[in-house]
Amino acid sequence: MTPFEIRVPASSANIGPGFDSMGLALDLYLTVAVYPSDKWQVFQNSPHLPNQTDDEDHYILQMARSVAARWNQELPACRLRIESEIPLARGLGSSASAIVAGIELADQVCVLNLTQEQKLEIGTEIEGHPDNIAPALMGGFIISTVVDGHVDWISLPDPDLEMVLYIPGSDLKTEEARNALPATYTRELAASASAISNVLIASLAAGDYLLAGRMMEHDLFHEPYRASLIPNYESIRDEAKQQGAYGTVISGAGPTMMSFIPKEKGQTIATHFQRFLPDYQVVLLLANHTGSSITHMT
Numbered sequence: 001m002t003p004f005e006i007r008v009p010a011s012s013a014n015i016g017p018g019f020d021s022m023g024l025a026l027d028l029y030l031t032v033a034v035y036p037s038d039k040w041q042v043f044q045n046s047p048h049l050p051n052q053t054d055d056e057d058h059y060i061l062q063m064a065r066s067v068a069a070r071w072n073q074e075l076p077a078c079r080l081r082i083e084s085e086i087p088l089a090r091g092l093g094s095s096a097s098a099i100v101a102g103i104e105l106a107d108q109v110c111v112l113n114l115t116q117e118q119k120l121e122i123g124t125e126i127e128g129h130p131d132n133i134a135p136a137l138m139g140g141f142i143i144s145t146v147v148d149g150h151v152d153w154i155s156l157p158d159p160d161l162e163m164v165l166y167i168p169g170s171d172l173k174t175e176e177a178r179n180a181l182p183a184t185y186t187r188e189l190a191a192s193a194s195a196i197s198n199v200l201i202a203s204l205a206a207g208d209y210l211l212a213g214r215m216m217e218h219d220l221f222h223e224p225y226r227a228s229l230i231p232n233y234e235s236i237r238d239e240a241k242q243q244g245a246y247g248t249v250i251s252g253a254g255p256t257m258m259s260f261i262p263k264e265k266g267q268t269i270a271t272h273f274q275r276f277l278p279d280y281q282v283v284l285l286l287a288n289h290t291g292s293s294i295t296h297m298t
């Protein structure tokens with residue numbers, strides 16, 4: 001086996017009313033360098049990675065083993081060097097990126113020759129929803145859903161916008177934020193919520209960002225129930241609007257929030273917000289268009 005590197009982008013899911021369906025890949029990366037070895041060894045080099053006591057038990061390895069087992073294969077031992085720019089449990093899809101890294105690892109070392117569709121279906125089954133997995137795997141802005149056990153998806157042209165993210169110091173586990181949601185919605189609410197989502201997607205596709213910004217701030221599926229878990233939810237939305245953002249949403253399950261900003265204005269707004277929210281990490285990010293990638297080292 002020649003050494004290789006797996007690179008998987010972060011992603012921001014939901015974009016307001018696209019709950020469990022919309023996601024945008026972002027240019028922050030989880031990187032796993034893989035070398036042949038006679039025993040499992042995992043080296044981690046990043047403040048954004050969970051503490052690891054047992055190399056054999058690493059989450060990415062667990063994912064890779066479970067994928068290999070579906071094809072009745074065992075993972076050969078490897079040495080992994082893992083680095084990450086994706087803050088954990090902040091709503092930037094770190095778990096989906098780790099799942100995709102595990103799928104790519106199994107695919108490469110067991111020579112499974114998985115198609116993108118197979119990777120997407122396996123990742124979605126593990127994560128439970130495709131909104132982070134699809135962009136982490138394929139890049140760009142992806143709308144996806146599961147119908148009859150199959151993941152259907154479509155890629156939207158990249159919005160001609162900049163994204164500013166407000167990342168707080170505190171974390172919020174996706175599971176906890178999902179527990180805040182109602183178990184059922186009335187027909188009236190579901191009809192309004194999906195209508196808002198429909199108008200959002202159509203306005204993004206048409207490039208009508210004023211309308212898209214209005215729709216993304218009127219989600220009825222998850223934001224009203226999660227707002228109280230997100231520090232500075234209202235003040236970030238209000239201040240971003242004052243500064244010229246089209247719209248601001250919870251990134252994934254939070255607690256990060258993300259604004260969609262007219263081109264060329266992102267850096268000014270990010271600089272302003274770093275003063276407004278001194279305890280946050282405020283970053284201007286671009287979309288990632290490639291999704292996960294494998295580079296063989298020579």
Ligand SMILES: Nc1ncnc2c1ncn2[C@@H]1O[C@H](COP(=O)(O)OP(=O)(O)O)[C@@H](O)[C@H]1O
Pocket residue numbers: 030049050058059060084087088089090091092093094095096098172173174175252253
């Ligand atoms: N690179 C990684 N290596 C190991 N575990 C990871 C990695 N990335 C994410 N995880 C696991 O996923 C959890 C975070 O997932 P989640 O609560 O869904 O938040 P999010 O996906 O928004 O970052 C972490 O606490 C950790 O258990």
Ligand SMILES: N[C@@H](CCOP(=O)(O)O)C(=O)O
Pocket residue numbers: 011013014019020021090091092093094095129131132174177178222251252253254
């Ligand atoms: N649709 C999911 C998205 C979770 O994204 P994450 O980045 O917070 O893991 C949800 O809203 O629960």
